[in-house]
Amino acid sequence: MKKQLHVAARALLAAQRWILFICCALVVIGLFAQVILRYVLGTTILGLNELILIPTIWMYFIGASYASAEGTHISADILQVYLRSNRAKVVVRTIVSTISLAVGLILSWWACLYIQHSLDRPGTTPVFGLPLIIVQVAVIVGFILMTFYTAVELYRTIAQLKSDKSATLPNSVANYKTEG
Amino acid sequence: MLLIGLILLIVLLALGVPVVWTFLGVAVFLVISLGYDPNFLLPYGYSQLNSTLLLAIPMFIIAGKLIERGGIGDVIVKWAEVLLGRIKGGLGVASVLASAVFGSISGSALAALSTIGSIMFGKLHKAGYPRGFAAALMANASILGLLIPPSGIMILYAWLANVSVLAAFLSTLIPGLILTAILSVVTLVYMRSESARRVRAGEPDFTQLNPVPFPQVAREFGRRTVTGIPALVLPVIILGGIYSGILTTVEAAAVAAIYTIPVGLWIYRQLKVRELKDVFVEGAATTGVVMIMAYSMMILSRIFTMERLPDAISSVLLSISENPIVLLLMINVFVIILGMLIDDVSGVLLVTPILLPVAIGIGVDPIHFAAIIGVNLGMANVTPPTAPLLYFSSQLGKAPVNEMMKPTLVMIGVGWIPTLALTTYVPELSLWLPEVLLGYSPM
Amino acid sequence: ASNDRDGALILRVAGQNNDQHPNTTELRKMAETVETGTSGRVRMEIYPNNQLGDYTLMYDEIGQGTMHMGLISTPTNLDNRLEIQFLPYLFSTYDDIDRYFTLDSVLGSQLREIHRKQDIELLGLFAEGFGGIATSVPATNPAKMGVDKDVVLRVPEIPITAGHTKAMGFSTVSMAYADVYQGLQTGAVEGWTGGHPLVNYLQFKDVISHYYQYNNMFEATHLLINRPTFQTLSSADQQVLRDAGETLTKNSFEISSEAEVKYRKKMADEGIEVVEFDEKELKGFAKHTQQNVWSILDDPGQVAMIKELADEMGFDYSPPSS
């Protein structure tokens, strides 16, 4: 069971890496193409900007959730730096993860409401008339994944708290990360 | 309720809750306690993220990562070295100068530190520089990466303040040059006195690493410029492209990213094809960190605006004093204190929506305010307890943080604070270039 | 759905211009009228300058009720029939505006119906003015439609606008509005369409040499209120808001036509060559546009709307069947 979970987690992160790579490459290429079209071919594609927007928003939200998995979101680690006892550090981390998880759950719920609202009032992009929902879905996917990784983090700190072998505290879910 | 919200904000940040969850947590608290319908918040954040200007941030992040791997830092360092290698303390000054030059192609201090720092630390240690001083110097100098245009912080500011990003970039350039000069002088003075002390104490003095003999400096400089051309073209592409109007800010960053790929792969041969995916993934993940924070802050600041928080702050400040000098002092002190607690990105996201309306209300031009915020929050990166660049530099330069503290405090005292004071009270420093180059007319 | 403090109903109102702009000052006037007229029962709290978000978002929120009112541009993403607002030469003179751009004209009732679909009530129309084309180089044959103008023109990403300027004889480049000033300064583009004299004078006077008052666009913002919120008001209070909306609409026509004259003069004083066209020329442009460009709006809903409008204005519109 545990092994299967590891495999699933690894597959999820690998998928996120591919999404990030593809979105990021599409955005860079799209912007570069815009310059080439303007100066080399003397033209523009009406609506190129709204096309670039799609991978952009996906990159933002999948990137944010990937950073949750890696534990690289910015925080003020004052207490982690200045607290002496390892146990106190783990306690603080448990509190932090609990608060983060609570906020994450509320935001995931709000994201559901948001998507429902968007489905009720379907909007489209101005030039190509693409449904906006294909971009907005990134918001809910991002929040659910961020919340999920926060829950994993909380699970780990609690396990840590119970066993209290603080010497080998894993830093984050990043341990699942595939190489390369 | 707003006050409780602000206190909650500080408490959550201090506890170490990630900034994104802090911003959103406070937003959740305010929405519930003030009885707002939460339905508008996510669409609002989304509509704000949907900005071409903002896209310049990931593009600069990715260009920065490619530049970091592409061997372009070496070229800049070698260039600065040949000029300054013969002077006592020259290697330290070369580090400052290299950071400043690197600043003209990179949008962040972290990129400057990891690129220039990873090359310079070895050299500085070999030459006998004290590790604490070297690490402190690199941390402080790397902030030139965000004061010299382009700058990720200024892109965020321009986006939040709805002002010209080109003008915002230029506003911190002169303060950045002032800081370059001060940090150089600090290095020279420090190294001379340290050298004298060592000689008196009979300790080994600094060595100079293969200084180029004086008569050959010009020729060697020319040679290194030629081999460096592919790298030194980058500032021309980025800044030249933006300020000539040929490229928009976001396009310039994308062109720089694309340009760096062949240069790194085939000219300097430091980048490997199989690394490209990693670079993009890392860049996108860093982007995600910044953007989700921007998104969260938008949600929070929407509530602040609806509750007229800037008006409330204005009236509190104005009840203390109506003198602009005193008011600007108060704003600066507030931002300095906040900056001890948070990093520059969170800082600009938090401070701009709340304090810019206040600043405009007391007659401060938004581009002048850009420079004040830029310098103040630049410094926030090295003011403990939250001082990301200090800690990163300590790791990179293998120096204990406590040995970095004294030199850092000196640099804050004689470098940052005077630069901040000049920037605050001499608006021409930030407004002159935008006026001359862009025809900007201050309010 | 509204905040209810000290007994008064507080309406949050979105504006999209700065404090000095007539759009904001007229909203403030309206707020006073409403507060007096309802004896303080209804108060309008104004958030100008896109403080709470751009018009696309504000429109959506007015529909939802998280914002109550707005004097804003209207987005086309929820109902593409609103693209009618970009239809060039639907109106070509202020005479047309006075007759066909009122709340009880055919267009007025069409717009009311479109907004109602989103749970929004239309209370007024604010004329921002007729726009033209500003350039940094003289246009060749400015009064001849379809003849090459030798100007690279920035157009917004709106197909009907881009198609029209192309049909006029301009080379078109799409570019974000935020980049237009710099583009003109550096020559990346040689002109832009979509601005009336006020905008061109205040924001572009340093980078343009010619202004052509083509009247190729007529810009208006709509005074909107969330319908359920509106219906919670007593019918007397509703009438106060309707009357105030009507006044705002009337005032806006005067304000915008006066501003056009004033800012054209100011541009001329700055040394910008201001080119105006007489009514006959304008009607000629309109005819050319109807025949060659209007068919870009080919959605059945859009075509039906245009036909109704043509009926009211007394001409026949039959788009080339696709």
Ligand code: NA
């Ligand atoms: Na920079």
Ligand code: NA
């Ligand atoms: Na700090």
